[in-house]
Amino acid sequence: MTIKRTLILHGVIIIGLLALMGMFAVHDVGTLTTSSRYMEIQEGLNASFLQMRLYEKNYFLFKDDQAMRDILSIIKAAGKTLDSFSDAMIPAIGEAKYQALRNSLSQYEHEAQLIAESGTRDVVAETTLREFGRRLLELSTRLTREERAKIDKIITKAKRGMLASFLIFLVLAVFLTPLIYRRIFSSMKKVTMLARDISKGRFRIIDGKVPDDEMGTVITAMNSMSQELRLREDELVQSKKLGSLGVLTAGVAHEITNPLNNISMIAQTYQEMYDMLPREKRIEFMDQVLSECERIRAIVVNLLDFAKPKVASFSPGDINEVINRTLGLVQNMLDVSDIEVHLDLDSGIPTVNMDKHQINQVFVNIITNAIQAMKPGQDLTIRTTTTEKRDEVHIVIEDTGKGMSPETLSHIFDPFFSTKGVDGTGLGLSVSYGIVKNHSGTITASSEVDKGTTFEIHLPATPQMEDTDE
Numbered sequence: 001m002t003i004k005r006t007l008i009l010h011g012v013i014i015i016g017l018l019a020l021m022g023m024f025a026v027h028d029v030g031t032l033t034t035s036s037r038y039m040e041i042q043e044g045l046n047a048s049f050l051q052m053r054l055y056e057k058n059y060f061l062f063k064d065d066q067a068m069r070d071i072l073s074i075i076k077a078a079g080k081t082l083d084s085f086s087d088a089m090i091p092a093i094g095e096a097k098y099q100a101l102r103n104s105l106s107q108y109e110h111e112a113q114l115i116a117e118s119g120t121r122d123v124v125a126e127t128t129l130r131e132f133g134r135r136l137l138e139l140s141t142r143l144t145r146e147e148r149a150k151i152d153k154i155i156t157k158a159k160r161g162m163l164a165s166f167l168i169f170l171v172l173a174v175f176l177t178p179l180i181y182r183r184i185f186s187s188m189k190k191v192t193m194l195a196r197d198i199s200k201g202r203f204r205i206i207d208g209k210v211p212d213d214e215m216g217t218v219i220t221a222m223n224s225m226s227q228e229l230r231l232r233e234d235e236l237v238q239s240k241k242l243g244s245l246g247v248l249t250a251g252v253a254h255e256i257t258n259p260l261n262n263i264s265m266i267a268q269t270y271q272e273m274y275d276m277l278p279r280e281k282r283i284e285f286m287d288q289v290l291s292e293c294e295r296i297r298a299i300v301v302n303l304l305d306f307a308k309p310k311v312a313s314f315s316p317g318d319i320n321e322v323i324n325r326t327l328g329l330v331q332n333m334l335d336v337s338d339i340e341v342h343l344d345l346d347s348g349i350p351t352v353n354m355d356k357h358q359i360n361q362v363f364v365n366i367i368t369n370a371i372q373a374m375k376p377g378q379d380l381t382i383r384t385t386t387t388e389k390r391d392e393v394h395i396v397i398e399d400t401g402k403g404m405s406p407e408t409l410s411h412i413f414d415p416f417f418s419t420k421g422v423d424g425t426g427l428g429l430s431v432s433y434g435i436v437k438n439h440s441g442t443i444t445a446s447s448e449v450d451k452g453t454t455f456e457i458h459l460p461a462t463p464q465m466e467d468t469d470e
Contacts, residue, residue, distance in 0.1 A: 035151045038092035041085050042144045048074050049137045052108075056133055060126045068116045075109045093143055104139050108132040187219065194222050258330065258364060259292040265332055266292070292329075295357065314439075316351040316462045319359070319393055320384055326363040327382075333368070338376035344383040350390050350461040358435045359459075362443075365428040366397050366455050373401030373453065390464065395457040404447040412445060 052074050058067035082089070082102055090098050111129050118125075190206050197204055205223040270277070270285045277285070327334070327341060334341060352359075370380055383396040404412070413433040436443040440460050447453040 031154055032151060034088070034092050035147055035154070037088045039144065039147055039151070041081065041089060042140065042147065045078055045081060046137070046140050046144060048078050049133070049140055053130075053133050053137060056126075056130055060121055063121065065119075068112065071112050072109075072116060075105065075112060078105055079109070092147060097143060101136075101139055101143065104132070104136045108136050187216070191218055191222055194226065256296045258333075258368060259295045261332065262329055263289055263292045295360070313355050313357075314353050315356075316353050317356050319349065319352050319354075319395060319459070320345045320347070322354075322356055322359050323363060323382060323384070323395070326360050326367065329360075330364060330367055330371070333371050334380075337371050337374070339371055339374055340377075340379050342379060342381045344381070346384050346386060349384055349386040349393050350464065352393050352439075352459045353462045354439055354459065355435075359439070362432040362435050362457070363397070365432045369428065370397065370399035370401060370453070373403075374399055375401075386461065391461050393459050393461050395459070396454060397457075398452065398454040400452040403449045403451050403453055405449055409445060409447050413443075 052071050055064075055067040055071045055074075058064040059071070082098075082105065086098065108129070111125075111132050115121075115125050115129060194204065194206055205226050206219050266285055266288050270282070274282070323343075323345065333339075367380070374380070378400045380400075381396075381398045383394075383398075385394045385396075386392065387394075412429050414430065433443055436457060436459070442458045443455065445453060445455050
């Protein structure tokens, strides 16, 4: 049986049981309503009949003529009650019992009327009236007792019905429902595990008998897809390697251009000014060359390990120092492009636990892109701030270049996405994004065509040690 038919059958059983319970409940509630309404009327009659018995004593024992008038008044009111509420009493106790009660009241009324007209108080009249009164009260009391027993029986029946229904639903919930869902979810679990394995490159199939239902169709399709992917796996892997090789090679060349230019300028300056430089200055020049060489090595490693980023070497540091060092490395590009830099660095910001080499690379990538997007004479602004709680450092790099459209902006952090055609690799900002994420930070960009682009970097500050009193 298919899952659809199984669920439909399960639903039909549940709905059928609910409908059956509802029918019994409606019937019982209707009966209880009728009986409750009758009980209200009958309780009132019983109280009236008891009052008449008291008036009997007053009439015969204390010679109270008013008592007989009161009896006749009560009889008249009781008769009106029986007539007015016959539609409520007959469904509860039946036509025969209603008529018996009505006749008993009539007999009592007839005898009371004779005594009232004759004014007699002899033993025979007293005995006859009191006997009719006793019968009337007993009949009324018995009807009340029977109806109360009927109500108790209905309530007991309803309790048993509710208990039986609860047990039936419990059995369904404990036995039938798990069977249905086990059948569904066992297949779903197999499909989920297969999909997870396929996503990890393990192209297996689901063994065993395939169920003859909707999930069986899904399993068959998944098995077929997995087999097809397994056949094409080697082709796909080789294609990816060949497709990425040229891009990565171009990316390495692009990324090391800046440090190579810096090394070249340092070497030229060193050569021209060698005789005038003191020993300490010469060592400083060589330190800059070594630093740029190390930067090239780090760039190559980072780019080649793009798919599997290298673990950063973290240590607390001043982000302002990293920014100043970056500006020193790209100063020649700024001068040649006639770009003026405006610095607004907060001297009171906390330190950041970072890999200074990698964060320096992030700033170089962003500033280089900004320089290439601007015309001579335009401005580049770099700001650093901290939060009120001093738990985060914010870096803002804002240029006044040509900006980007919303569509372009949405892809700038995608690997290999570039707006520079063959001159760009599309790896700079993607690598920068990965570095910032690896530092538990965020990097975002906003841009407007012909007005410029702004990059915002948020890095968590180094946790501050709380002062403690000795």
